[in-house]
Amino acid sequence: MKQRLVVIGAGMASGRMLEHLFEADPGAFEVTLFGAEPRGNYNRIMLSPVLSGEKTYDEIVTHDADWYRDNNVNCRFGETVTAIDRKRKVVISKDGETAYDKLLIATGSAPFIIPVAGKELPGVMAFRDLDDVNNMVAAAGKPGAKAVVIGGGLLGLEAAAALRLRGMEVVVLHLMGHLMERQLDPAAGYLLQRELESRGIKVHCKAQTKAILGNDRVEAVALDDGTVYPADIVVMAVGIRPETRIATDSGLHVERGIIVSDQMVTSDPDVLAIGECVEHENVVYGLVAPLYDMAKVAARTLLKQDAAFRPVQTATQLKVTGVSVYSAGDFADAEDREEIVLRDASAGVYKRLVLKDDRLIGAVLYGETGDGSWFFDLMKRGAEISEMRDTLIFGQAYQGGAQLDPMAAVAALPDDAEICGCNGVCKSTITGAIVGKGLTSLDDVRAHTKASASCGSCTGLVEKLLASTLGDAYNPAAIQPICPCTDLGHDEVRRLIVAKGLKSIPAVMQELEWKTSCGCAKCRPALNYYLLSTWPGEYEDDNQSRFINERVHANIQKDGTYSVVPRMWGGITNPRELRAIADVADKFAIPTIKVTGGQRIDLLGVKKEDLPAVWADLNAAGMVSGAAYAKGLRTVKTCVGSDWCRFGTQDSTGLGVRIEKFMWGSWTPAKVKMAVSGCPRNCAEATCKDVGVICVDSGYEIHFAGAAGLDIKGTEVLCHAKTEDEALEIIVALTQLYREQGRYLERIYKWAKRVGSDSIKANIVEDLEKRRYYFERFVYSQKFAQVDPWEERVNGKDAHEFAAMAEFGFPQAAE
Template identity: 65%
Template sequence: MTEKLVIIGAGMASGRMIEHLVEAAPDAFDITLFNAEPRGNYNRIMLSPVLAGDKTYREIVTHDEDWYAQHGVTCRFGEPVVAIDRDMKVVEGAHGHVPYDKLVVATGSIPFMIPLPGRDLEGVIAYRDLEDTQRMMSMGAGNRVVVIGGGLLGLEAAAGMAARGVDVTVVHIMGHLMERQLDEAAGYLLKKSLEAKGITVKLQANSKEILGQDGHVRALLLDDGTELPCDLLVMAVGIRPNVALAQEAGLAVGKGIHVDDQMITSDADVMAVGECVEHQGALFGLVAPLYDQAKVAAQTLLGQETAFRQKTLSTKLKVTGCDLFSAGDFADGETREDIVFRDPARGVYKRLVIEDDRLIGAVMYGDTADSNWFFGLIQSGESIDEMRDTLIFGPAFQGGSSVDPLSAVAALPPEAEICGCNGICKSTITEAIEGGAGDLAAVRATTKASASCGTCTGLVEQLLQVTLGDAFRVPAAQPICGCCDLTHEDVRRLIKSQALKSQEAVWQELGWKTRNGCHVCRPAVNFYLLADWPLEYQDDPQSRFVNERKHANIQKDGTFSVVPRMWGGITNPTELRAIADAADKYNVPTVKVTGGQRIDLLGVKGEDLPYIWADLNKAGLVSGHAYSKGLRTVKTCVGTDHCRFGTQDSTGLGIKLEQVLWGSWTPHKVKLAVSGCPRNCAEATCKDVGIICVDSGYQVGVAGAAGMDVKQTERLADVPTEEEAIDLTVAFIQLYRENAKYLDRPYKWVAKVGLDWVKARVVDDLEERARLIAAFELSQSIYRKDPWAEHAKEADRYQTLADLTLEAAE
């Protein structure tokens, strides 16, 4: 007879439990699933990519309506449970009751809200669910947000909003970030990385009061008197098991709902899984033990002998583009010794904690490739005495020399954990591969390895390569879009080799399935033709993204952002007056200084764009191209003109570079910086091109990044003169224009072709360098124009007609 199973809470733990049940015994239970949220199971781990704009909510849904219907699950979503009547064995929902034979409580956790005065103000939220994420996604450039909490959740919230242009401040009461997972040194590196993204971090900061105005949050007041203005305040200071319903039902509750090894509560017919449970005094916040609980609960319901066992846990995370790993006990102790590796230039830090010739703890930042091996040593407790001298360098260096990295993966024991989120060990993956799972997608579908946060994807691919050998094929490159079967690289090559000089020629000769391309391929093809045939091809404005067509950045409310160019960050009173007058005249609600040393006028109406451009043009200001796939800014410090540490005229060089490069179209946006000395006040070491001025001349670096990925520039060359620094920069940009995939930033392109390949053409081959410079100058002579000036002429013509009409009427 089919038993009635009621589950309260449609989170990740209960979702995994249902999967196990329907796979093992699809007809064993008549399942009813309650959820207070108006939706089913989605991957909460991936809310941060949704916030950052890397994924959509639909992409992180684990079980959709069709899945529940296919497996006969009755869904009561958006219906909170009011009470549990254990005597009558009934669950009381807000819209009616449901009887049960077995009940599973999976109510999860609730965010802890610090009891500060003002916490009930509008605009004070937690970071817990999709609604919180959507509220943060409503913030954009010009908004200010304060995040209380420097743990994983708070930092992911901060990074996601910063990627959207929000002015974010993180307030943390402790002395370093993520103190539960990282030691002080790694915490410092993480803070440095966040600050490079424009996030302000305040440590040892104690919140005193949330200040409001007209019922909405206005600022956070710290106990030292500092006020941090904000439009939204996010509390991300921890979670508490949601036990209220279980407690009211009379179940045994401590910090969480008490469960035994079979996930059974104090009532034999009631079980609990997830963040709401307490097992042997422990609470659980990471997904791996929750999935272990889900498996045990399913086996218990099916009458199988099973037991939940707590394991040593590791934390392997990717916060704001930085890899982190911690496991075991890394606290200081008299009987313990540390092995520490630091590489400041690469932002890599590793610390191993050893006691009695055994590895008991590890903290890694920036390079976590060997984390699974170290975690295995911690779990096994084996002696590391014989490998003590080379331990910090990982498994590939045991025996005193470097070996093939795949050998290290092959050497991992079968029980080594590969996927921490899902608790998947090496043997499970290799068995799936030997059973026919021949690619990453098949391994994910079979084992769920790499299906959650994705940080173990590289290891899974290495296991595929080790297990299948020559039979493993790297996945084929993706086509440019659904209109054809060609990759970006194929299209670029064929446009050149077949001398295709129009979009129509591309559609016809390369076998496009659609007559005129689509919104994905048209901008790419337009750029490739523009870059390869500047004399023959004419730019097609309709094949550009909306911001490039409008020559301004569209905002979430349909207004636009206007950014005048300020050469090297230099301006003057006349320009500032013109900007102020324009802001007044066109009722610009927000005027902001950007991270690129310019002034942004936010909230300009679309119909006012030609007129505000005309007014700014009259003062000598041109478009800052803040909307373009082209040069954005050249950030500078004050250099030798004012700074006592300056070695060269960094401001002058920055202005010259900007005047040479502005108006050029490139595969993606390009940002430059020039720092007047190695103190690097202009942050040149994380730009697409960054120049550091030194006593002997100029250090030219390329391929840096400071967005979702953080990467230091790679040294292209050292040169003694400004002219050579400019020539190298122009040649590099032109080589990038001629060869890179559309929408690849320079750091991604350089990673594909290799810095040595770039140096051979830009630095070593003087004839090729001259050709690249000449090609860039040719393109600039044809295409460089100020779009604002073009539209300003039209605006002046309309204004003249309006004046004449008014005179005639009078």
């Protein structure tokens, strides 16, 4: 007599299990199959092509009516099982009770709906089944329809791309910093976003949904930052949860999912479970490959055959036409790992392999994914790859042949291979010019062939062609790279950031072909500064790409404590501030209080955990950070000037305070120290600062490019200013020119030596229009500078600074 097998869930996992069961022993069980949907098994992975119109439902059906009939399956589609009585071994549905000898639960997963206001409005939907697809297709048929997709993972992006192909205006909202963050690193995520945006899909990362708006149905989505996106439909694709309610109600062991053994048996020996609803060894699987492995094991268990499900590695591919994305294994950063990265910006190709102990453990591929299966096989086999390490990134075709290193791989490129996409220059054109015209440098190649003369992204390939063609005769120009992550120097990187409109660190690393996936402690702070200074208001400062002192807004000391330096404008303080400093020192038992050379008070020995509380008290007294840690304006040292000194010629204290309040919070390539002395006696030591002012009877002498550290250097005279306003404008414009030309960590005196004083004077002294241009650039950027990291002031700016801006033709600053 046949045993009675009841299956709850007619999805892909249970369908595959039935296939294995019928193939092995078609007469072993009398099968009853319940499914909540009014249809049988279809390939849910292919719902995206159905949504886009590239396929029909009939094309993705896995088991049709004939298959169920031929295998004598009692189909109960559209009928939901509401309870399981394990003692009596029956399941209960709207049509009554159905007895079982063995029960298989394959209820899959349920979409997670974020708990925001408006989530229940008509037009808010998930993307899990054919009914969802049909609802979206109906909405897309309306002219000018708009869709907002919440979730930038696999499912959300597939829905977004498909809806765009249906003609809808689509916005993707993603909580994290880059798309598909679980499967892709930031570089590949950037490429994917760029591709989707080129298709007309708006992508908004770091988007926190506040509410879904509407009356009778959805009308818009509001974010925490105040952005509102109109919407006719909202697709929730933020994740899934195992559908375990019926198992929980029946008393089975359930944690995140239904707990199963290696044989797919639950806590009840007569009940099995497979698919997205189960948890095996603390893992819940959401990809189809492990679910199919579970199905095979469950079939064998039902037939009393030996089988065991073991944790498996999984690979991910995005199913969007024309977008090739593949990831597998573990590609997180760790100290015990190394990585190999290949970038081809013009072709939109990015490959990253992660190695540990001479074995491949992770891979991220974008643009060219043909070797994905081969890389995945190496991972699963734990293959030792040391002998092919140098050519591993080039894929399977380059193994076992003559291509033993990257240089040989470049030499092996066919003559018609395009090297420079911008100018359509192929390999034979470059090598022919090198040999025929006797070219020996990158500049020669650029001049004669135009290769590498536009965006510069092919520079590395051109240099390799020079090296492989000329051999030992090739002597590249001695450009000091920013760091080992790139062959490019600071100036070239800054030029390309502007030329290519690059506005994020992943964009720079991808487009400029960084050798590592995420950069290093040398290049990331430099890139962060270059992007910040190039795109104020557009680029968001990356705090993690700053040094520790800048991240915690205090200087770390040798014992691990920190020093706190409140700002004292021009060295001026008052009893209230001094009392606050004394109270803080007592309250937090700060061991050392030191007067600095910049006319401020340094509190030394502050514990890291006390920093917020220390600053809360100092802020309450009206004090802000002195930025003693900053790559920016540190201090403006002053003497007492004409207000008190019998030798003073001008109000040096007042000018110093004005300069500091106007420029504080600004970012620069390296630290900047200034001083204003009230007479040529120079009590404020202005002639050894980055920028100094000597007050004289006829006005102000502006000095620059001094040093008093490892290098000792007196300042150079830049020019003479007649008025305080003119002096301020010159100092601000000079600082902005330095910001735009200086290399990261390059002090003003080194920048001046490199570019030449004549060039600086031509821009700041001789050309008044340029001076005003640089001044206005600085003022504009100050609107986005974080002036005080410990306390938010009026729109992030000090009131005195706004007043100073208004003096120079920016009345909106005073509003």
